[in-house]
Amino acid sequence: MYLLIKRNFRLQTALIRFMALITVSLLLSTGQAQAEAGKASNPSNLITLPLEQLLDMDVAPASKIARQITDAPSAVSIVTSDDIRAYGYRTLADIFNSLPGLYTPYDGSVLTMGGRGFGRPGDYTGRVLLMIDGYATNDGLYDEAYIGNDGLLDVELIERVEYVPGSGSVIYGNNAFFGIINIITKNGSDFNGTQVAGEVASHGGKKGRVTYGRQLDNGANVLLSLSILNNDGRNYYYPAFNNNASGQNPNFATNHGVASNLDFDRAPRVFGKVEFEGWTAEGGYVSRKHDNPTGNYGSLFNALTWDWDTNGYLSLKNDSVLSPKLKASSQLYYGYYLDRTAITYPAIGFAHEHNRAQWAGGDVKFVGDWFDHQKLVFGAEYRNDFEISFHNNFGASQFSRTVASLYGQDEISLTDQLKFNAGGRYDQSSSTGGHLSPRVALIYNPFLQTTIMASYGSIYRQPSAYEQFYHDATAISNPNLGPEYVTTTELVVQQQFSRNMRLSGSLYHYQARDLITNVTLPSGMTGNINAGKSHTNGLELSLERIWDNGVRLHASYAHQIAISPQGVDMVNSPDDLGKFNLSFPMLQNSVRTGFELQATSSSVTELRNTAAGHTIANLTFSSDKSYNGFRAAFSVRNLFDRQYVTVAPAYMVQDTLPMEGRNVWLEVDYTFK
Amino acid sequence: MRFMPWLLSGLLLAPLCHADPVPEGKMKVAFLYNFGLLTEWPASTGSTLRLCVLSQDPFAESMNDIDGQEVNGRKLQIVRLSSTTEVKACQILYLGEAETPRVKSILNTLNDAPVLTVSDDANLAKSGIMISMFMTNRRLVFNVNTNPVKRSGLTLSSRLLRLAKNVD
The missing domain is CATH 1.20.5 (Single alpha-helices involved in coiled-coils or other helix-helix interfaces)
Structure with missing residues (x-):
């Protein structure tokens, strides 16, 4: 001790x-930067050069804080490709973990996400809408957004990520409970050649990637990327399994609580995109197979088991200007998800599940500028989940459902300083009926650099197909299961001190009702019902500062009090989350250092124990420019080798799960022009 | 903790800027000067070429460096505007990023006067800004929107149009 x-x-x-x-x-x-500014090169030399020559010269971009592009009156947080490289992010979860108030628990196989009082382990990432270039990626079975090695994108292909918390997301629809995350991918011309990348990491991690990107002579912008990841993984020790309670030979049945060779990970990915004259065709595919070491769902510990998630999509988008005052954006898409889970049960032995969903849909969105003091956004969507099928050793069943939606938003400038924003969305679902999600907001700019936003909105989440339809030997389905609702009240203050510094604060109150809850019925079977209210009060503060010499700082603090339907602290909802990100160039701008601190306070487990708080530091060195086409990045995660745990879901024997200690990662890439 | 001293010395070596590339602000000012060279104003225009900058001026120092330069027989004068009412008296109007929300009312005030409007935002080209500069692949480039140019009575040289990345 x-x-x-x-x-x-x-x-x-x-x-x-x-x-x-x-x-x-x-x-x-x-201090040095200020000294440097004085001896700047003489611009009169530049103006003696012809424009042709200027167009060919390398320009150092002026640092500025990225601006949001999502249509929403919210305190939007942005992560750019520069941040992804500087801090050595390798998964979407790494990116989200750096955002104010968000955290990404790991259940031993799947990374999920929590924030603003939602994040019970085992919920999967179902209460946030994750979009890639406007396509909603949440699958048709679990409504899950995949953010780990099962995510659809290699992070190297991401141009920027926008996180829109709160009801500002109302026009974007279902699943946007604590917000939406909008990922914008890079264009072919951002690569301008063929890039080959190789990675090695702790625990036998290896990844290879080939990306081709170019703007062709006819103007078409083409990107194609393939990657494959392999990870041997660790042997996890779970004290909860280090016993002989089952009466079996402990050495065989529980292996002294060690799950041997059950952390293997493999994930091939494909992503492609062609942009041509306002049209974009895009597709992504990932198939991630990972052993599950946790012995979950009453399965035999240290026995063969895996999670195998395959996701794919194709989309075709068109952006057009119909008239000087009317812009339209429309999209057609197809999505595919396959869940192949295998578990070894004590009674029936090795069993397979084969659950599949396919969906297709389209949407059209208009932005109208007919009136001087108004900005109208409106549109319609249709989605058909034409295959929702479950196959397991208890039987097979198939379902389908459709949702048709209309939405609109008008932003009216009442005065130069005051805007009123009202919006809403109506969804008609074949399985849960019609639902209206309204939102109103006032946006006040007392000074050019100050924005105050007050908003009130109501969002709903349709039950996932799994929550509504799944049944087996111990679980019954509930076709009458309705949606859950949350109303949000939020006050946001943003102060842009200069183009290099922005402070943002937000106070919110979330009130959720009809939460989908799994209960045991008198018959002994389990089922989902709408029951229970919860509420969350929270505060988020965020500071971004950029210096002209390339130093970038982003710090945030979030405080949240989340009260569960039982009137006690919500499971796996830490009260305090702090993030500190600092990156700066060194060795004459050749190497960038990215240092990251993530502090999480303690949280309550399913068994009402306390999982201790922890502070994790990550350190990354990356080359800013390429040397003869080569670039490299080296990252140490959990720099101080902090031993910490995360809260385990209810379907596990363990109450907490141990997380990774210090681990390292190295990436080298080479670009052929 | 063995590697702490090594790490700390790394941190202390920290950031010094000796970039070879031209800073974006200086390049933008050089572009503005060139746009002035490659644009023809109506004959009624006087002997001063007024380059107006609205409120927040991110490149103050570089701007001062071209103040007083000669452009096709006219003297370039940098004018810092405090309100949008005086924009008609300019020959070139540069709208920085901070002006994006006000673009529409500024263009209404201009009402197709012979003022070359230049912005920092590629997305503004469609709203009626004549030239928009933006960064791509570590180069500064620009788009031209010819409709407002025609309405204003300005003439852009064919060389300028040829060098634009996109002409609408």
Whole structure:
């Protein structure tokens, strides 16, 4: 015990020293930048050059804080491709983990996401809408957004990520409970050649990627990328299985609580995109197979088991200007999801599941500028989940459902300083009927650089096909299961101090009702019903600062109090989350250092125990420019080797799961022009 | 913790900027100067070419460097506007990023006067801005929207149109 305290104390001292040094180096660097500004090269040399020559010269982009492109009155957080590289992000979860108030628990096989009071383990990522270039990626079975190695995109293909919390997401529809995440991918011309990349990581991690991107002479912008990831994984030790309670030979049945060779991971990915004269055709595919070491759902521990998720989509989009005052954007899409889970049960042995969903749909969105002081957005969507099928050893069943939606939003400038924004969406679902999601917001700009937004909205989430239709030997389906609702009240204040510094604060109150809850019925079977209310009050603060010499800082703090339907603290909802991201160039701009701290306070487990809080540091070095076509990045995750746990879902024996200690990752890429 | 000293010395080596590439602001100012060279104003225009900048001026220093330069026999004068009412008196109007929300009312005020409008935002080309500059692949490029140019009575040289990335 004494040793533990001492170790913690030393860690803290080290951290404090570290922070002090960062502050000092930050101050030094800004001072130097000011000194540098004085001896800038003479621009009169530039104006003697012909425009032809200027067009051919390398330009160092002025640093600026990215601006949002999503149509929503919310405090939008943005992560750019520069951040992804600087901080060594490898999955979507890594990116989301850096955003204010978000966290990404790992259940031993699948990464999920929590925020604003929602994040019970086992919920999967069903209460956030994840879009790639406007296509909603949540699958048709679980409504899950895949954010780990099962995610549809290699992060190297991402141009930017926008997180829109709260009801600002109302016009984007279902699943947007605590917000939407909009991913915008790069264009072929951003690569301008063929890039080959190789990665190695701890625990036998390897990944290879080939990306071709180019703007052709006819103007078509083409991108094609293939990658494959392989990971041997670890042997996890779970104390909860280190017993002999079952009366079996403990060495065989539970292997002393060690899951041997059950963390293997493999994921091939394909992504392609062609843009030509306002048309974009795009498709993505990922098939991720991962052993599951946790012995979940009453399965035999340390026995053969895997999760195998395959996701794919194709979309065709058109953006056109119908008249000077009317723009239209329309999309057709097809989505595919296959879940092949295998589990070894004590009674029936090795069993397969084969659950599949296919869906297709279209939407059209208009932006009208007919009136001087109004901006109208309106549109319609139709989605047909024409295959929802479950096949397991208990039987097979098939379902389908459709949703037709209309939405509109008008932003009216009442005065130069005051805007009123009202919007709503109506969904007609074949399985749950009609639902209206309204939202109103006031946007006040007392000064050019200050924005105050107050909003009130109501969002619903349709039950996933799994929640509504799934049944087996112990679970019955509930065709009358209705949606769950959340109303959100939010006040946002944003202050843009200069083009280089922005402060944003947000206060919110979420009230959820009819939450979909799994209960045990008198018959002994389990089923889902609409029951229970919960509420969350929260505060989020976020600061972004950029210096002209390339130093970038983003820090945020989130405080949330989430009360469960039982009137107690919500499971797996930490009260405090702090994020600190600092990156800066060094060695004459050749290498960028990215340092990241993520602090999470303690949270309550399913068994009402406490999972301790933790602070994780990540450190990344990446080359800013290429050297003869080569670039490299090296990352140490969990730099101080902090041992920490995350809350386990209810369907596991374990109450908490151990997370990864220090691990490293190295990537090298080469671009042929 | 063995690698802490090494890491800390790395941090202390921190950031110094010795970039070879031209800073974006200086390049934009050089572009503005060139746009002035490659545009023809109506004969009634006086001997001063007024380049107006609205409120927030991100490239103040570079702008000062071209103040007073000669452009096709006219003297270039940088004018910093405090309100949008005076925009008609300009020959070139540069709208920085901060002006995006006000673009429409500014264009209404201009009402097709012979003022070359230049913006920082590629998305504004369709709203009636004549030239928009933007970064792509570490180069500064520009798009031209010829409709408002024609309505205003300005003439852009064919060389300028040829060098534009896109002409609408």
